[in-house]
Structures are given as C-alpha cells and as structure tokens.
Amino acid sequence: MGIQINMAILVLIARCCVLFTVLVLTIYAIRHYWMGFSRLKLRNPKDMNELVGFMMPRITVMVPMHNEEKVAADVLQALVDCDYDWSRLQIIAINDRSTDGTRAIVDRYAEKYPIIQPLHRDSGQGGKPAALIDATQMATGEIILLFDADYIPGRAMLKMLAAPFADIEVGAVMGRVVPHNVGGSLLAGLLSLERAAGYQSAQQSRFNNGFTAQFGGTVGGVRMSALRAIGGWDASSLTEDTDLTFRLLLNGWRVAYVNRAECYEEVPISWLVRRRQLVRWVTGHTECLHKYWPRILAANFLSRMEKIDALLLLAMYLTAPVMVLGWLASLVLFFVESAHEVPILAIAMGFVGYQLFANQATFMEIGVACMLDGSRERMLLMPLNILNFFASTGAICNALMRFYWRKLWGNDGPGWDKTKRTREPGAGGPENGNGLRIVGRTSNGLYFSQKAGEE
Amino acid sequence: MVVRLKTGSPNPSGDSGRRTRRVAIYPHRSVRSLPVTATRLVVALLVSAILCGFTAYYAIELMSLHGRIAHSLMGFAGIPVKGWEAVSVFPGLQPASAPMTEIPAFSAVTDWARMLVIAAIVILLLVSRRYVLTRNLAGFLMFLLICSAIVNSVNPDLTFTSQTFGQIWLRGEMLVWLLLPWVASLLFLVPQPNVAEGIFWVLMVQVYGVLFSALRMVFCLGVLHHTGLLFLPLIWFGMGTLSDLLFLLFFYSVSVYRTSGRVWGFRSTWQS
Numbered sequence: 001m002g003i004q005i006n007m008a009i010l011v012l013i014a015r016c017c018v019l020f021t022v023l024v025l026t027i028y029a030i031r032h033y034w035m036g037f038s039r040l041k042l043r044n045p046k047d048m049n050e051l052v053g054f055m056m057p058r059i060t061v062m063v064p065m066h067n068e069e070k071v072a073a074d075v076l077q078a079l080v081d082c083d084y085d086w087s088r089l090q091i092i093a094i095n096d097r098s099t100d101g102t103r104a105i106v107d108r109y110a111e112k113y114p115i116i117q118p119l120h121r122d123s124g125q126g127g128k129p130a131a132l133i134d135a136t137q138m139a140t141g142e143i144i145l146l147f148d149a150d151y152i153p154g155r156a157m158l159k160m161l162a163a164p165f166a167d168i169e170v171g172a173v174m175g176r177v178v179p180h181n182v183g184g185s186l187l188a189g190l191l192s193l194e195r196a197a198g199y200q201s202a203q204q205s206r207f208n209n210g211f212t213a214q215f216g217g218t219v220g221g222v223r224m225s226a227l228r229a230i231g232g233w234d235a236s237s238l239t240e241d242t243d244l245t246f247r248l249l250l251n252g253w254r255v256a257y258v259n260r261a262e263c264y265e266e267v268p269i270s271w272l273v274r275r276r277q278l279v280r281w282v283t284g285h286t287e288c289l290h291k292y293w294p295r296i297l298a299a300n301f302l303s304r305m306e307k308i309d310a311l312l313l314l315a316m317y318l319t320a321p322v323m324v325l326g327w328l329a330s331l332v333l334f335f336v337e338s339a340h341e342v343p344i345l346a347i348a349m350g351f352v353g354y355q356l357f358a359n360q361a362t363f364m365e366i367g368v369a370c371m372l373d374g375s376r377e378r379m380l381l382m383p384l385n386i387l388n389f390f391a392s393t394g395a396i397c398n399a400l401m402r403f404y405w406r407k408l409w410g411n412d413g414p415g416w417d418k419t420k421r422t423r424e425p426g427a428g429g430p431e432n433g434n435g436l437r438i439v440g441r442t443s444n445g446l447y448f449s450q451k452a453g454e455e
Numbered sequence: 456m457v458v459r460l461k462t463g464s465p466n467p468s469g470d471s472g473r474r475t476r477r478v479a480i481y482p483h484r485s486v487r488s489l490p491v492t493a494t495r496l497v498v499a500l501l502v503s504a505i506l507c508g509f510t511a512y513y514a515i516e517l518m519s520l521h522g523r524i525a526h527s528l529m530g531f532a533g534i535p536v537k538g539w540e541a542v543s544v545f546p547g548l549q550p551a552s553a554p555m556t557e558i559p560a561f562s563a564v565t566d567w568a569r570m571l572v573i574a575a576i577v578i579l580l581l582v583s584r585r586y587v588l589t590r591n592l593a594g595f596l597m598f599l600l601i602c603s604a605i606v607n608s609v610n611p612d613l614t615f616t617s618q619t620f621g622q623i624w625l626r627g628e629m630l631v632w633l634l635l636p637w638v639a640s641l642l643f644l645v646p647q648p649n650v651a652e653g654i655f656w657v658l659m660v661q662v663y664g665v666l667f668s669a670l671r672m673v674f675c676l677g678v679l680h681h682t683g684l685l686f687l688p689l690i691w692f693g694m695g696t697l698s699d700l701l702f703l704l705f706f707y708s709v710s711v712y713r714t715s716g717r718v719w720g721f722r723s724t725w726q727s
Contacts, residue, residue: 033641040646042488176485187588200484259485271587327595331602331688363704364642367711371646372487376715382708383701387588394591 014329021326032361036368039205051163058088060141064131068149069101076109084158091116096131129233129240145221150266164256171226171253175219175261184269190388191267196369203257211309212249213257217241239284246292275395282317282399289314320396499640506636518551524669534677542622553621556680560614561607564683572685599688628668
C-alpha cells in the first residue's frame with residue numbers, strides 16, 4: 001500500500017515536471033518563432049545608417065589583450081587602417097599582464113602610430129572588466145568602442161558604430177559578429193550558424209521591435225556619459241557586457257544594434273574551449289538575472305513586453321535544466337508501469353516530442369538567418385547542430401549547478417577565463433575550409449582571401 | 456578634325472545598354488527581408504488546419520496504412536509476426552492494429568544480447584572520448600542503457616508486449632502527425648517565396664513522417680524481439696521523437712538551402 005502511494009506521488013510529480021517543462025518551452029518557442037518572422041519582415045530598422053560618416057564624435061577604441069601575441073598585430077593594424085578621422089580617434093591597446101610577446105607588439109605599434117596609446121597592466125585584478133576600468137581613466141573620447149583582440153574590424157567599422165550615437169537615447173551600440181574560421185572544425189561551423197541566428201535574427205528583431213539589443217562587450221561601444229551615469233564597469237561581473245546592458249536599460253538608455261557593422265571573429269574550434277566560454281556566459285548571465293529581475297519588474301518606464309523580453313533573455317540558460325527535468329520525468333513515467341494504463345503516458349511522450357519541436361523554434365531562427373545571409377552549404381550542417389545542442393545543454397546544467405552550489409555555500413565563483421586563440425601570427429586568420437585565408441584588404445575595406453600557399 | 460559624338464547605346468542592340476544596369480541595387484544581407492504577409496500567414500494556418508483535420512478525420516485509415524507498411528517491412532526484415540491485435544490509441548477513436556511479436560523478458564534473453572549492451576556502452580564510451588562534442592549525447596544514451604540494465608536485473612521477469620509498444624508508439628506518433636502540419640507550415644510555408652513549393656514541402660514532410668514512423672517502429676520491434684527490453688529506453692529516445700526532430704531538421708535545412716540560393720542568387724555570403 002505504502003509503495004503504491006509512493007508510486008502515485010512519483011507519477012504525479014513526474015507529470016507536473018513534464019507539464020512545467022512544456023509550459024516553459026512553449027513560451028520560448030513562441031518567442032523564437034515571433035522573433036524569426038519579425039526579422040524576416042524587417043520592419044523599420046533604425047540603425048541610423050544614413051549618418052555613417054557624418055556623425056564622427058571623438059572616440060576611444062579599447063582593445064583588451066591578455067597573451068594575444070598571435071592576433072594583436074592584426075587587430076591593431078585593422079584599427080589604424082579604419083577610415084575614421086585620426087584627430088578624433090584614440091586607440092588604447094591594453095596589455096593585461098601578458099607573459100608572451102603582446103607587450104612588444106603593443107609597444108611597436110604605439111611607436112609607429114601616435115593614435116595608439118599603450119596601457120601595460122602588470123598587477124592588480126585580472127580580467128577584462130578590471131582592464132577596462134583602468135583604460136577608461138585614460139580615455140578622452142565621448143564614445144568608447146571595444147574590440148576583442150581576435151577581431152578584425154573593416155575600414156568603415158568605427159564610423160558605422162559611431163553613427164547610432166546621434167540618437168541621444170542610445171547609451172550603447174552593438175555590431176554584428178561574424179566568425180571567419182568557419183571551416184576550422186565542425187564545432188566552428190555549428191557556432192557560425194548559432195552566431196548568425198543570434199545576430200542576424202534575434203538581435204535585429206529585438207532592436208526593430210523596440211526591445212533592447214544585447215551589448216556583447218566587443219564590436220560595440222558605450223557612451224562615456226552613460227557609462228559614468230550608471231557607475232562604470234563592474235569588475236566583479238563575469239559578463240560585464242550583459243551587466244552593462246541591463247544597467248543601461250534600467251537607467252533609461254537604449255542599446256542600438258547595427259547589423260551592417262560586421263566584424264570577423266574567431267570562434268572556438270574545440271569543445272573544451274567552447275565549454276569554458278559557455279560556463280562564463282552562463283554564470284554571468286544568471287548572476288545578472290538574480291541581480292536585476294526585481295528592478296526589471298519594478299521599472300515603471302519599461303512596457304510589459306519589454307519586461308517579459310528582458311526576463312526571458314536573462315533566464316534563457318535556465319531552459320537547459322528545465323528540459324533535462326522534463327526528459328527525466330518522461331523517463332520516470334516510462335518506467336512506472338501504472339502510467340501505461342492511462343493516456344497520460346502518450347501525452348507525456350507527445351509532450352517530449354513537443355519539447356523537441358519547441359526547440360525547433362531556435363533552429364528556425366538559424367534558418368531565417370541563413371536565408372537572409374544567403375548562406376547555403378553551411379545550412380546543411382544544421383541537423384548536426386543537435387550534437388552542439390546536447391553538448392551545450394550538459395555544459396549549461398553543469399555551470400548552473402556549480403553556480404547555485406556556490407550561491408548556497410558562499411564560495412568564490414570561477415575566474416575570468418580568456419578564450420584560447422588558434423590563429424597563427426600574421427596569417428590574418430586560419431584557412432576557412434576552402435583552402436582560403438584572409439590575407440589583406442581591398443581598397444573599399446573588404447578583406448580578400450587567398451589560396452593557402454599562394455603568394 | 457571632326458569629333459563625332461555618339462549618342463544612345465554604343466552597343467548594336469538598342470536596349471542592351473539597359474541590360475548592363477541592375478534592375479535594383481542588390482540588397483546587403485543586413486537589410487534583406489522576405490514578405491511575411493498576413494495573407495501568407497492565413498494560407499499557412501489554412502494548410503495546417505486542413506492537413507491536421509485530414510489527419511484527425513482519417514486517423515484510422517492512416518494508422519491502418521502505417522500498420523500495412525510496418526507489416527511488409529517486418530516480413531522483409533524477417534521479424535516473425537504472430538498476428539495483429541486491436542489496440543485503443545485514443546478514447547473515442549476506433550482501435551488500431553498493433554503487430555504481435557515476441558519480446559523476451561530479461562531472464563529469457565540470450566547471452567549475446569547482454570553482451571551487446573556492454574558492447575554498446577563501450578562503443579558509446581569510445582565515441583564520446585574520440586569526439587568530445589558527442590560526449591553529452593553519448594553519456595545520456597549510456598545512462599539510459601545502464602538504467603535499463605539495472606531495472607531489468609532487479610526485475611528479470613519484467614515483460615512488455617509488442618502490442619503495448621505499438622500502442623504507445625502510435626499514440627506518440629499520432630500526436631506528432633497532428634502537430635507536424637503546424638510546425639511544418641511555420642518552417643516551410645511562411646518564409647518560402649513560392650507558396651506552391653511551401654505547400655509541397657509541408658505535404659512531403661507529413662507523408663515522410665508517416666512512412667519514416669513505420670520504418671522506425673519496425674526497427675525498434677526488431678531490436679526488442681532479439682534483445683528483449685534492454686534497449687527499450689535507448690531506442691525509444693533515439694528512434695522516437697528525436698528522430699522526428701532530426702528528419703524535420705534535415706528537410707528544413709534542404710529547404711533553406713534551396714530557397715536561399717534562389718532568392719539571393721548563388722553566391723557566397725562575402726560577395727553580398
């Protein structure tokens with residue numbers, strides 16, 4: 001009798017878990033479908049593109065670097081090659097406690113180009129936010145633009161990112177990140193699909209519909225006055241970009257998204273590197289969720305839809321454990337024989353199917369992005385994205401477990417972890433899979449490729 | 456010296472000059488869009504509703520067709536079928552027939568079936584070590600296998616008939632078939648520039664869904680017939696809704712591949 005009651009309770013809990021999972025995933029599915037279709041329609045893009053070249057405030061470009069000898073020269077050269085008026089441009093090359101040849105590269109460029117100011121950090125707190133705090137004290141621009149060291153900005157990039165600041169409500173701006181090492185590995189190809197969906201579809205859609213775009217901490221910028229108004233960078237945050245986005249939002253600023261400002265980056269080609277990146281993002285994001293959800297709900301100036309969107313954005317990594325919960329609950333229902341007699345098992349199984357279909361919504365965003373980008377061959381990789389999906393789900397669950405464990409017991413969180421680079425110095429980028437590598441730029445600022453081995 | 460000023464097109468054909476001009480500036484990918492109109496959404500909803508209604512109305516016939524295909528495939532694969540039993544799929548719906556084939560309990564399975572489980576775990580372990588990206592999926596599959604092995608060891612006389620399997624399979628798949636038109640319309644019809652082609656994709660996905668389901672069910676029954684319940688959770692997870700998702704993803708990727716090339720021209724991303 002006692003066992004029967006326990007079984008009944010177990011089945012009841014499992015059913016509740018499945019229903020909860022379906023509810024959460026349905027909300028996200030609706031959100032993704034809506035964003036995908038909304039982007040396809042491209043209603044009213046407000047990227048101030050017409051002002052490119054006319055709106056040239058004094059800007060400071062910051063490039064934080066920690067052991068970046070493989071890529072430092074490329075990014076600095078690309079920045080000095082930009083067609084921004086040098087009298088209004090300051091580049092701060094931050095050498096953050098590097099132990100390799102980064103210092104020498106920074107000094108060489110600073111000597112050659114007077115607009116580059118080196119900042120050598122030999123001590124103090126490590127990590128990008130801490131480096132940015134120091135660099136901000138040296139900044140003379142009205143606008144701070146940020147580039148990670150593995151990025152290669154095109155000639156017009158600085159002008160494109162500066163233009164949206166013509167709108168006085170814009171506190172930060174974000175450009176589009178495009179991986180250039182797509183052929184580096186299967187993972188890199190899959191991540192390029194993910195990036196396309198994230199920028200071409202999700203970011204653009206959210207911006208078009210009046211929601212705040214997410215500042216990514218690179219290929220973007222922040223207005224100095226806005227940064228001061230919200231209290232500067234948060235050195236304790238693992239994702240200073242997400243933290244900044246929400247502090248700006250809660251102080252009435254908007255984050256603009258410029259889809260045309262495309263900047264090449266290097267995505268991780270190995271899963272171990274990707275997992276570390278993911279752990280940092282998950283931890284930082286969830287920290288921001290805990291920090292800002294009450295203020296988001298209480299903000300009178302945000303519309304109901306803006307609040308929902310902001311909360312769904314911050315809670316997006318929590319869907320992974322919810323999904324695992326649903327799977328486990330379905331497994332319990334499967335094994336508990338009594339459940340076979342009633343249609344609930346079929347419904348549970350159908351719901352499991354629905355969870356997968358709900359995930360289809362995120363895949364739909366990838367399709368939308370590829371359709372708009374004109375990407376064809378890489379789209380055929382999409383079914384393999386299921387591997388990335390499972391791998392990411394596990395990594396996210398692991399990171400969240402550690403996060404809540406630390407929160408419970410008050411331990412220190414993970415430190416700031418730099419993404420490992422794979423590009424060779426001076427190569428301008430690894431081969432893209434077709435035997436081509438980026439080797440230089442045409443007069444209009446486009447990078448051109450060359451067959452590996454050709455002169 | 457007389458300078459002749461040539462007016463009009465320098466080409467022999469009068470209108471060939473116009474051909475050199477582009478009809479429209481090729482839109483940069485950042486400002487491209489596709490017409491997702493209200494009419495298109497209404498068409499998608501109508502197609503979904505009709506197809507879903509058709510599936511619901513002809514559910515018995517559809518399951519009967521599914522059964523006939525499964526029967527042929529089982530004969531082809533050499534899986535012995537003792538007969539067919541009427542099973543209730545949903546209350547209020549006429550019963551459908553499920554194949555009867557022997558599924559041995561754990562106590563009756565041969566040693567090689569047990570060895571097969573160990574081999575499967577070893578293979579999954581090797582795959583997960585070799586391809587790091589597959590680690591979680593392989594880990595979850597191993598977890599299912601181990602769970603199944605434990606449950607079967609604790610209760611070696613646990614039985615599960617093929618009729619019950621067929622019943623649960625049909626319940627799950629029927630829900631998928633009812634849901635498929637809605638998902639497929641959103642994926643294939645709404646963004647597709649050519650409406651007729653969009654409808655074609657939606658229909659094809661639905662037809663394939665039924666055929667593929669029969670094939671997978673036969674595969675699962677074959678595995679169950681030879682190895683008992685040891686692989687049941689694994690094949691349920693792998694060949695069930697996950698396969699439904701994967702075939703949908705496959706069709707979607709091919710559809711976008713074709714559409715993308717036709718809409719923006721066959722060129723690389725960096726060229727636009």
